[in-house]
Amino acid sequence: MSERLAVPREWVLNAESEYRFELDPGTSVAIKLVRGQAEIFGAELVEGKTYFFYEECKAAIFTWQGCTIEITGQPSTEYISDETAMNAYGNIHLALEAMRIRALDRTKSNQPQGYGSDSQSSEPPRVLILGPENSGKTSLAKILLNYATRAAQDWCPMLVNVDPGEGASMLPGTISAAAIPAPLQTSTPAHRLGRAATTAPTHMTSNSLLPLAYWYGHAEVKRNPLLLDRLIRNLGENVWDRHEDDTQGRVSGVIIDTPSSFAANTGGNADHRQALIKACVDAFRINVILVVGHEKLNAEMQRTYAKHITVVKVPKSGGVVELDAPYRSRIHKYQMHSYFYGERFTLPPGMPSLTSAPAAAGYLVGGEQIMDFTLAPSSFVVPFGDLTMWRIGEETMAPSSALPIGATRVVSEMQPIQVDPSQAGSGLYNAVLALLASPNPDESERYDEEILDLHVVGFIVITNLDIPNKKMTVLAPTQTSLVGKTAIVGTFEWEE
Numbered sequence: 001m002s003e004r005l006a007v008p009r010e011w012v013l014n015a016e017s018e019y020r021f022e023l024d025p026g027t028s029v030a031i032k033l034v035r036g037q038a039e040i041f042g043a044e045l046v047e048g049k050t051y052f053f054y055e056e057c058k059a060a061i062f063t064w065q066g067c068t069i070e071i072t073g074q075p076s077t078e079y080i081s082d083e084t085a086m087n088a089y090g091n092i093h094l095a096l097e098a099m100r101i102r103a104l105d106r107t108k109s110n111q112p113q114g115y116g117s118d119s120q121s122s123e124p125p126r127v128l129i130l131g132p133e134n135s136g137k138t139s140l141a142k143i144l145l146n147y148a149t150r151a152a153q154d155w156c157p158m159l160v161n162v163d164p165g166e167g168a169s170m171l172p173g174t175i176s177a178a179a180i181p182a183p184l185q186t187s188t189p190a191h192r193l194g195r196a197a198t199t200a201p202t203h204m205t206s207n208s209l210l211p212l213a214y215w216y217g218h219a220e221v222k223r224n225p226l227l228l229d230r231l232i233r234n235l236g237e238n239v240w241d242r243h244e245d246d247t248q249g250r251v252s253g254v255i256i257d258t259p260s261s262f263a264a265n266t267g268g269n270a271d272h273r274q275a276l277i278k279a280c281v282d283a284f285r286i287n288v289i290l291v292v293g294h295e296k297l298n299a300e301m302q303r304t305y306a307k308h309i310t311v312v313k314v315p316k317s318g319g320v321v322e323l324d325a326p327y328r329s330r331i332h333k334y335q336m337h338s339y340f341y342g343e344r345f346t347l348p349p350g351m352p353s354l355t356s357a358p359a360a361a362g363y364l365v366g367g368e369q370i371m372d373f374t375l376a377p378s379s380f381v382v383p384f385g386d387l388t389m390w391r392i393g394e395e396t397m398a399p400s401s402a403l404p405i406g407a408t409r410v411v412s413e414m415q416p417i418q419v420d421p422s423q424a425g426s427g428l429y430n431a432v433l434a435l436l437a438s439p440n441p442d443e444s445e446r447y448d449e450e451i452l453d454l455h456v457v458g459f460i461v462i463t464n465l466d467i468p469n470k471k472m473t474v475l476a477p478t479q480t481s482l483v484g485k486t487a488i489v490g491t492f493e494w495e496e
């Protein structure tokens with residue numbers, strides 16, 4: 001390792017500029033704010049503390065007023081840019097903030113929602129972010145959420161992620177909603193939108209989220225858009241119910257991050273794309289649409305929604321990195337590993353070790369004091385009969401275009417099909433499954449497709465199938481009884 005890497009390097013940033021960096025696999029960097037003010041995707045850095053970044057993190061340290069930062073370790077790419085989109089993003093935040101304050105005033109004056117001529121303008125912000133691949137949608141969502149939580153009003157905005165390829169604070173394949181009480185930190189792309197409490201070691205709980213999630217099971221929207229539509233509507237209903245009894249949460253608003261396939265047809269069907277945007281608009285009663293870096297989509301949204309919804313064209317940041325498919329699948333792997341095994345990273349060369357107490361006291365990962373990030377999952381053997389496993393829709397369906405004219409396959413796309421683990425080719429070996437909440441205890445309230453509407457309570461992996469003895473080996477965060485539980489398999493595979 002070269003001597004240069006061991007020596008911390010100082011970078012001086014002028015006001016309204018940012019230091020952008022990208023990391024190679026297996027490397028990490030430490031960044032300390034030496035003096036001045038700085039933030040990362042809207043979350044402020046504490047002066048004198050050392051922040052760690054790893055697992056191919058790509059990010060920027062931005063400063064409004066100027067600062068000096070100290071870097072230890074060598075990113076594969078690093079540079080300073082004074083051409084950022086932060087002014088535009090800051091202005092959007094101010095407009096959303098004004099909406100929150102008006103909505104709060106209205107609540108305090110006890111006027112019901114929808115009352116009076118200015119009812120539209122006193123609604124809290126419910127924002128849908130749309131844009132093509134690598135336009136910076138997730139980064140913008142994070143910046144807006146982080147600015148809201150810093151506003152000294154105790155806002156607790158709701159982050160909704162309907163991009164199953166992203167996974168937010170859960171695993172990829174899920175869509176979720178989580179109230180965000182404090183700025184979302186940045187350290188690894190495996191947890192760009194926070195860490196769910198279920199996977200975090202206990203000492204990290206101060207920043208952990210309690211998301212409500214549904215399992216779609218695939219990274220790609222085109223795989224089963226009808227299912228995604230239904231899950232989005234389920235999520236919307238839940239958020240709406242929750243906000244009925246939570247004025248502060250309701251007034252803080254909702255910010256929705258979407259997949260790029262909502263913006264452009266990526267081999268899918270144009271009707272599905274529009275239907276999914278509509279599902280979000282209806283389910284979350286969207287009143288602001290932000291379109292990042294896409295003229296044509298902006299025009300389309302203006303045409304379709306501008307009568308009732310404020311549609312705003314937003315510039316794309318020049319710092320956004322083009323993420324390719326192999327990178328995205330490595331991130332999925334980091335996410336799945338960190339759910340079961342926690343996080344491991346090596347300090348950059350030249351850093352005093354974690355056992356050196358005085359130095360480690362100033363070390364922060366994801367905004368938390370560094371200690372031990374590893375988890376000890378359980379691997380145990382259970383009879384096949386303990387767990388009922390389902391797959392949604394058939395694997396070998398003919399495409400809709402191959403069906404007779406007038407026929408639809410709505411039922412089969414949404415149909416839960418029980419998976420028999422004793423059948424060769426069940427697809428369960430090394431599959432990631434979502435464990436679902438219990439169905440309605442009242443039998444008379446049950447319905448055929450109920451499992452589509454049950455939220456996720458955890459995840460397991462089947463690491464071995466012993467067909468002659470009708471037993472399987474299950475990897476789970478803790479040893480737990482699976483008797484009577486229901487799980488759904490998707491298309492995510494576990495890799496050691």
Ligand SMILES: Nc1ncnc2c1ncn2[C@@H]1O[C@H](COP(=O)(O)OP(=O)(O)OP(=O)(O)O)[C@@H](O)[C@H]1O
Binds near residue numbers: 018317320322323
């Ligand atoms: N200003 C910046 N400087 C450096 N990296 C950045 C900056 N803004 C975003 N990035 C990085 O660029 C990558 C893509 O950004 P982001 O995920 O926000 O885009 P997206 O439009 O949501 O992507 P997707 O195609 O997955 O929908 C991420 O790794 C993000 O951390």
